Amino acid sequence: MIHPEQVADMLRPITSTLLPTATSVPGPVPTVIPTPTEYQTVGEAGRxxxxxxxxxxxxxxxxxxxLSWNVPTSKRLFHVITTLITIVASLSYFAMATGHATTYNCSTVWDHHKHVPDxxxxxxxxxxxxxxxxxxLTTPLLLLDLCLLAGVDGAHTLMAVVADVIMVLSGLFAALGEEGKTAQKxxxxxxxxxxxxxxxxxxxLHGGRTVSAKGRGVSRLFTGLALFTLLLWxxxxxxxGIADGARKASVDTEIMIYTVLDFLAKPVFGFWLLLSHRAMPETNIDLGGYWSHGLATEGRIRIGEED
Incomplete structure (x- = not known):
């Protein structure tokens, strides 16, 4: 005859395997804290x-x-253009330094996690x-300086200026383009x-051919300025591509590099042109009575001027 305690001992292993253990109890559901918006903005060094x-x-x-004070008004064209270049640049840098003329271009970045949705x-x-x-505004004026120095005709000068404006505006549209739209940016x-x-x-290329008619000195000056400008550009x-395009450089680094390039392409270019231009009379451009005296004086005899 089987004792009741023996039956209990026989059932104990079976029931223990049927009962849930402590390790089989489901744990808490993992949570993910969303990443806040990341801002790539100018720092103290950039400002x-x-x-x-x-x-x-x-x-x-x-x-x-x-530098233009002791130059006749009729021959100040290079001085006027070069001064306008740095004046416009001054206004631009004042706007950027005071926090104006800026915006943010935002893009979505996906974060991948294990066991939970992205x-x-x-x-x-x-x-x-x-x-x-x-x-x-300034790069067309720089091109105008070079074209006038080389004696480039109006048609090629106009086409160069238009191509330059398209180049700059394309860069602006690309900088503000959506990151997800590769074809757009x-x-x-x-x-x-x-x-x-x-x-x-x-x-x-075209200016290099036309400047040869002005002599060796002007040709050397134009070649130096043109190569200097095109290398900088x-x-x-x-x-x-590294900064705004791929976003591999910080905003401060981008500002520092651009400011060095701008300083070389504008003030350094300007001093090189104006100081060299003074020693070369064949580079002077006399625009006639309109530039010096206006249209109201056309047809009148002015004492001291050549016939």
């Missing part, structure tokens, strides 16, 4: 750089104006659109690079 560059552009404008957050990079307004970048090739064609799209 100081903008203010220093503003001061240098103002100082350069004043020095260019002083999340996303916004990355917003500061874009100084005032820089592109500066370039759209990098398409504008490609258009800008193609436009730059047209600038080289109309100014460097080639660096701009490279910096753009």
């Amino acid at each position: 100081r750089t903008l203010w220093v560059t503003f001061a240098l552009m103002v100082l350069s404008s004043g020095l260019f104006a002083l 999340t996303s957050h916004q990355v917003c990079r500061q874009v100084f659109w005032g820089r592109y307004v500066d370039w759209a 990098w398409g504008w970048y490609t258009i800008g690079c193609i436009s730059y090739l047209f600038v080289i064609w109309h100014v460097a 080639t660096a701009y799209p490279i910096v753009w």
Whole structure:
């Protein structure tokens, strides 16, 4: 006869395997804290750089104006153009240094996690659109300096200026393009690079042929200034691709590199042109009575002027 305690001992292993253990109890559901919006914005070093560059552009404008005092009004064309370049740059850098002429271009970045759904957050990079307004006004004036120095005809000068404006605006559209739309952002970048090739064609190549008629000295000056300018301008799209394009450089680094390029392409270019231009009378451009005296004096005899 089986004792009741033996039956209990026989059932004990079976029931223990049927009961849930402590390790089989489900744990808490894992949670993910969303990543806050990331801002790539200017820092203290970038702001100081903008203010220093503003001061240098103002100082350069004043020095260019002083250089024009002992030059006849009819032959101040290079001085006027070069001074306008740094004045516009001064206004642009003042706007950027005071926090104006800027916006944010935001893109969505997806964060991948284990065992839970993916999340996303916004990355917003500061874009100084005032820089592109500066370039759209000053780079055509720089090209005008080079074209006048080389004696390039009006048709090629106009085409170079138009190609240059398209190049700058394409860079602005690319900087404000959506990150997810590759064709939009990098398409504008490609258009800008193609436009730059047209600038080289109309100014460097065509100007190199026309300047030979002005003599060896002017040819050397134009060749030096043109190569200097085009090398600097080639660096701009490279910096753009690393900074605004791929976002691999900080905003402060972007500002510092652009300010160095702008200082070389504007004040340094201006001093090189004006100081060399003074020693070469064949570079002077006399625009006639309109530039010096206005249209009201046309047809009148002015004492002291050549027939």
